[in-house]
Amino acid sequence: MCQFAHKPRIVIVNSPHPNWDYEEKELGQLAEIKVVRCGSYDELFSLCRDADILMVGDIKHVPLTRDVLKRFPNLKLISVYGVGVDAIDLNAASELGILVANAPEYGVEDVADHTLALMLSLLRRIPMLDNELRKRGWNNIRANIKDLREKFGAFRRLSNLVIGLIGFGKIGRAVAKRLQPFGCKIIAYDPYVPDHVFQQHRVEKSDFESLLSSSDVVSIHVTLSRETYHLIGEKAFQLMKDGSMLVNTSRGEVVDEEALIKALKSGKLLGAALDVFEKEPLPKNHPLTKMPNVILSPHIAWYSEEAMMEQKRETVLNVKEFLLGRRPPYLVKFPK
Structure with a gap:
C-alpha cells in the first residue's frame, strides 16, 4: 500500500472505547499513536493536522467534509470504529487519495x-x-x-x-x-x-x-x-x-x-x-x-462486550494491514 518517510502518525479521534491497550499492543511498534477528543474543528485541526492515519469514532459534530479533508496533507487512511461512514465525504476522499475503511461485522x-x-x-x-x-x-x-x-x-x-x-x-x-x-x-x-x-x-x-x-x-x-x-x-x-x-x-x-x-x-x-x-x-x-x-433505547443495539472487542479488532486490523503494505480487509467502496 503506502510507504512512509517517517514513522507513521496515528491519531485516534473520539474513540467509543475506555482504553487503548489493544491499539498500543497491535500498532505501537509500527506507528506513533495519539488519542484525542474533538468537539470542534479548531480542536480537530490543532490536534490531528499531522496525522497519516485517523481512527475515528463519533465524528458527527466534526464531519470530514471535502474542505476538512483538504486540510490534512499527510492523511492516507481513515479507519472507522463502526459501520457508518456518512460523516465522511467519500467522493472527496477518493479524489484526494485517502482510503476509508470501517468495521462492518462486529455487531x-x-x-x-x-x-x-x-x-x-x-x-x-x-x-x-x-x-x-x-x-x-x-x-x-x-x-x-x-x-x-x-x-x-x-x-x-x-x-x-x-x-x-x-x-x-x-x-x-x-x-x-x-x-x-x-x-x-x-x-x-x-x-x-x-x-x-x-x-x-x-x-x-x-x-x-x-x-x-x-x-x-x-x-x-x-x-x-x-x-x-x-x-x-x-x-x-x-x-x-x-x-x-x-x-x-x-x-x-x-x-x-x-x-x-x-x-x-x-x-x-x-x-x-x-x-x-x-x-x-x-x-x-x-x-x-x-x-x-x-x-x-439509546442507540445501544450494537453493544455487547464481545462486540466491543470485535469492533476494535476490525478497526485495528485495517490500520495494521495498511502499515504492513497490504490491503485493509474492510475497505469501503467509493461512490462511482
Whole structure:
C-alpha cells in the first residue's frame, strides 16, 4: 500500500472505547499513536493536522467534509470504529487519495438480538404492561382486557404475522434467522441482493411498496445514504397497513420522525420500537418520549462486550494491514 518517510502518525479521534491497550499492543511498534477528543474543528485541526492515519469514532459534530479533508496533507487512511461512514465525504476522499475503511461485522449478532427483543417487546407490550402493573396493580389490568386493548391495541400472535425486512444484508439475514422458529412469514426488500440469497435464507423477495402494504411489522436494516435518507416518510406510512408497527435499529435519519409521530398519533401505526433517532442524543422532551405506544433505547443495539472487542479488532486490523503494505480487509467502496 503506502510507504512512509517517517514513522507513521496515528491519531485516534473520539474513540467509543475506555482504553487503548489493544491499539498500543497491535500498532505501537509500527506507528506513533495519539488519542484525542474533538468537539470542534479548531480542536480537530490543532490536534490531528499531522496525522497519516485517523481512527475515528463519533465524528458527527466534526464531519470530514471535502474542505476538512483538504486540510490534512499527510492523511492516507481513515479507519472507522463502526459501520457508518456518512460523516465522511467519500467522493472527496477518493479524489484526494485517502482510503476509508470501517468495521462492518462486529455487531451483527447483537443488533439482530436487539431487533428481535424490541419486536417481541412491542408485539407483547412488555414495557407498557410493566408500567401499568406498577401504577395500577394486578387486578386493575387483568380485570379489564377491553381497557387494555383500547389503550395499547389488540395483541397479535407472531406466527400469524408478516414481518417485512427493509435491507437484507448481514443484519437483515441474522434477524430472519432468529424469526424463522416463530413460524411467521418473512419478506424482504433489498435491490442489491441477488435472488439466490433470499432463497438460501428462506425469505420471500419483495419490492418496496408491496412490502410496506403487506407487512404487519416493518423492520429497517439499511445504511444511511442519499438513497435511504427519509426512505420511510409520509408516503411510506400511507402505504403501510393500518395498525402495523415499525422497528428501527439501523440509522435514525432513514425515518422521517415528524411523519412517524403523525402516523402514530393518527392510529395508522399501532406502535414503534426505536434504537436510533434523527437527532442524537434524543432530546429529553422529544415527542417520542411521551408516546405510550413507543419503545425507545439509546442507540445501544450494537453493544455487547464481545462486540466491543470485535469492533476494535476490525478497526485495528485495517490500520495494521495498511502499515504492513497490504490491503485493509474492510475497505469501503467509493461512490462511482
